[in-house]
Amino acid sequence: MSNLLEINNLSIDVKIEKSYYNIVNRLSLSIAKKQKYGIVGESGSGKSLTSVAIMNLLADSLSVSEGQILFEETQELTTLSNKEMMKIRGKDISIIFQEPMTALDPIFTIEYQISEVLKIHFNHSKKEMREMIISILKDVGIPRPESIMKSYPHELSGGMRQRVVIAMALICKPKLLIADEPTTALDVTIQAQILELMNELTEKYDTSILMITHDLGVINETCERVAVMYAGEVVEESSVDSLFSHPKHPYTQGLLKSIHTLGDRSEKLYSIPGNVPTPTQLKKHGCRFASRCPHVMDLCKEETPPYVEVSEDQVSKCWLHTERGEYNEQGQKASVASEEYEKTFSD
Amino acid sequence: MNKVKKPVLQVKNMKKHFPIKGGIIKRTKNHVRAVDGISFDVQEQETFSLVGESGCGKSTTGRSILRLTEPTDGEVYFNGEEVLGCTQKEFRKYRKDMQMIFQDPFSSLNPRMTVKSLLLEPLMTHKLYSKKEALNKVYEIAERVGLSKEQVSRHPHEFSGGQRQRISIARALIMNPKLIILDEAVSALDVSIQAQILNLLIDLQKEFKLTYVFISHDLNVVKHLSDRIGVMYLGQMMEMTTTESLFNNPLHPYTTSLLSAIPSYDRNKKKDRIVLKGDVPDPANPPSGCPFRLRCPQAHELCETHKPVYQEVEDNHWVACHLYNEGIPERKRIRL
Numbered sequence A: 001m002s003n004l005l006e007i008n009n010l011s012i013d014v015k016i017e018k019s020y021y022n023i024v025n026r027l028s029l030s031i032a033k034k035q036k037y038g039i040v041g042e043s044g045s046g047k048s049l050t051s052v053a054i055m056n057l058l059a060d061s062l063s064v065s066e067g068q069i070l071f072e073e074t075q076e077l078t079t080l081s082n083k084e085m086m087k088i089r090g091k092d093i094s095i096i097f098q099e100p101m102t103a104l105d106p107i108f109t110i111e112y113q114i115s116e117v118l119k120i121h122f123n124h125s126k127k128e129m130r131e132m133i134i135s136i137l138k139d140v141g142i143p144r145p146e147s148i149m150k151s152y153p154h155e156l157s158g159g160m161r162q163r164v165v166i167a168m169a170l171i172c173k174p175k176l177l178i179a180d181e182p183t184t185a186l187d188v189t190i191q192a193q194i195l196e197l198m199n200e201l202t203e204k205y206d207t208s209i210l211m212i213t214h215d216l217g218v219i220n221e222t223c224e225r226v227a228v229m230y231a232g233e234v235v236e237e238s239s240v241d242s243l244f245s246h247p248k249h250p251y252t253q254g255l256l257k258s259i260h261t262l263g264d265r266s267e268k269l270y271s272i273p274g275n276v277p278t279p280t281q282l283k284k285h286g287c288r289f290a291s292r293c294p295h296v297m298d299l300c301k302e303e304t305p306p307y308v309e310v311s312e313d314q315v316s317k318c319w320l321h322t323e324r325g326e327y328n329e330q331g332q333k334a335s336v337a338s339e340e341y342e343k344t345f346s347d
Numbered sequence B: 001m002n003k004v005k006k007p008v009l010q011v012k013n014m015k016k017h018f019p020i021k022g023g024i025i026k027r028t029k030n031h032v033r034a035v036d037g038i039s040f041d042v043q044e045q046e047t048f049s050l051v052g053e054s055g056c057g058k059s060t061t062g063r064s065i066l067r068l069t070e071p072t073d074g075e076v077y078f079n080g081e082e083v084l085g086c087t088q089k090e091f092r093k094y095r096k097d098m099q100m101i102f103q104d105p106f107s108s109l110n111p112r113m114t115v116k117s118l119l120l121e122p123l124m125t126h127k128l129y130s131k132k133e134a135l136n137k138v139y140e141i142a143e144r145v146g147l148s149k150e151q152v153s154r155h156p157h158e159f160s161g162g163q164r165q166r167i168s169i170a171r172a173l174i175m176n177p178k179l180i181i182l183d184e185a186v187s188a189l190d191v192s193i194q195a196q197i198l199n200l201l202i203d204l205q206k207e208f209k210l211t212y213v214f215i216s217h218d219l220n221v222v223k224h225l226s227d228r229i230g231v232m233y234l235g236q237m238m239e240m241t242t243t244e245s246l247f248n249n250p251l252h253p254y255t256t257s258l259l260s261a262i263p264s265y266d267r268n269k270k271k272d273r274i275v276l277k278g279d280v281p282d283p284a285n286p287p288s289g290c291p292f293r294l295r296c297p298q299a300h301e302l303c304e305t306h307k308p309v310y311q312e313v314e315d316n317h318w319v320a321c322h323l324y325n326e327g328i329p330e331r332k333r334i335r336l
Helices: A047-054 A082-088 A110-121 A126-139 A158-170 A188-205 A216-222 A240-245 A250-261 A298-302 A334-346 B058-065 B088-095 B115-125 B131-144 B161-173 B191-208 B219-225 B243-248 B253-261 B301-305
Strands: A003-016 A019-032 A036-041 A062-071 A093-096 A176-180 A208-213 A225-230 A233-239 A307-311 A314-317 B007-022 B027-043 B047-051 B073-078 B098-101 B179-183 B211-216 B228-233 B236-242 B310-314 B317-320
Touching: A003 A047, A003 A208, A019 A036, A019 A047, A019 A062, A019 A208, A019 A233, A036 A047, A036 A216, A047 A062, A047 A176, A047 A208, A093 A158, A110 A126, A110 A158, A126 A158, A158 A188, A176 A188, A188 A208, A188 A216, A188 B253, A208 A216, A216 A240, A216 A250, A225 A240, A225 A250, A233 A240, A233 A250, A250 B191, B007 B058, B007 B211, B027 B047, B027 B058, B027 B211, B027 B236, B047 B058, B047 B219, B058 B098, B058 B179, B058 B211, B088 B098, B098 B161, B115 B131, B115 B161, B131 B161, B161 B191, B191 B219, B211 B219, B219 B243, B228 B243, B228 B253, B236 B243, B236 B253, B236 B310
Parallel strands: A036 A208, A036 A225, A093 A176, A176 A208, B047 B211, B047 B228, B098 B179, B179 B211
Antiparallel strands: A003 A019, A003 A062, A225 A233, A233 A314, A307 A314, B007 B027, B007 B073, B228 B236, B236 B317, B310 B317
16 A cells, blocks of 8 residues: 655754754654554644645744654655645645634635635635635535625634634645644534544545544544654554554553543543653653653663564554563562553553 | 542532623623532532533633632532622632642742742742741642642743643642632643542542542543542533433433543443534523533433433432433422
8 A cells, every 4th residue: 555644753942042852753654545644742743844844834933953754755745835735735744733713714704714725835716716615515514505605713613713714725636634732722512523524524535544643542533543742753553443442652551551440430540640741851871751651661761772573563653562671770670560460451 | 438528629510601792881791600509518528520622611600619710690609608699808718728739830830939939939929838848848838739849949931831830739739728729720731740630539539538629621521530520511400410420321412522532541341432513502592491402312302402410310319411301309400
């Protein structure tokens, strides 16, 4: 299967007072055609920046220092000029942002804002455009599209606005849809509506999805493959099935454990100690999760762990899976400790 | 449960209507019925949660109990004393026993004050201790919530979100309150930090014998923390019961669909999801009869014409829905 999008060793730096700090470190992932891919991570893990970098929309203080983003195996998105990028944005790759209020311009009607995308990429007549807009608004489940398209964003509710944003993103039938926390600002009942709608529409339009979220539940509901990010790095990359049934990286294990103990009142809620390091606190060498890891070894603090293929469809960035990480400080076999953990986890 | 049951807080038929003003002379045209007749009791050392979607009035309820917005109607009893009737000045003596923690740890702490002065302020306002005693108290509480002595002299911007929420908790705790109202206290935090703060809240509750009113939209968090839960919709209580029976035996159609909408973490269990149609109606023009009827999968004619009675259909299980009207003895019905 050929890859629609391939990111190789992408690094992004931020410039703070004349010095550069690395915030996304050597990130690699590939999204196949029609695949639903998820990136999950806490705030500050660099997941949104990755999506912004794909769209070539990084702010001035941010820069890609290394790596490439290949779209359809030929186009290198990081080197394209703004003019060339304009042809791709909205047509081949489109993006949905978290806040439907700020994504829509308050002073233009819904019809005008959706038609803008069509004007840039196609040469349709006004009548054709109107018909296209009405049909896409119907597709995203907006009642009375003829009258709703004449209204302004403030007249619509949050869920309706997000539907409009989805309509706008899908009207050119893009090959890749990036959804950056599309349901975070919405209520659960509306979130369920929107996720269902996105699943339906991407099937219908043969679109690949890159779903960016902090919520593993959303990943479980929508995605096939997932990359877990921590402090600017992918720590684990796997199929969603494997990730939920046997997480390998200690960070993923911790996340899932804290989710699973939530709601079980007899047990103390599992929590990962400490905080996510800020970009200025990050060290050049060693594992970025070392300060919070329950299986930490001396090795972890000195040398950066490699990516290890732990099973057919699962890659984890941890010393535990290698020969060198076999024994931890207490002389206990670390991989055994991890297995024990998994056992308690699966019960 | 071997706790001595005694209601710390009783809310009776509380209403909060915000006027909508318009025209040249700013005449009141209509009201937004943010909270429209809510009643509940909170027992000592209990965690009572209010859940619902945005705009259902759960935060307004919390703020009205503390009179941060004056309720339009109703009664609130704190330890058996009516507190809505007294003046704001008289109400002050209750304030040290009733504290609040807000959602956004970035805007609820004054950026120009150090943590020390933030924590000292309530003690000085209520003139309970001498300066020296107060300072000792500040260090003691700060340490309890996990802040070191050096950190206490820093400003809020130097802390992460989770740490800031610890400061907010310390500020609420320093008055030795009986009741803390937590308005979306962990919603702005990441999963791993959220777990830390929830554990802290649970430990503190045991240690200081606290009573919590926990306001949240996150049902997973609510499930973990609460003893009893009230589900709100459009300013009204739809269902109220213990955590166990709400999650295992939800009675109201709204609760059922709300529970089914939570994204599941279980790979093997794909739930049958009830996806609700449409949005929450405008609280300025609520539908006639049952507020939920426009989105309810089980709505019938009666729901349009008659407002369902909020009644105890099972032991400790209150529901406002016509589905449970039959077979309920007349004396059990309580009209609001």
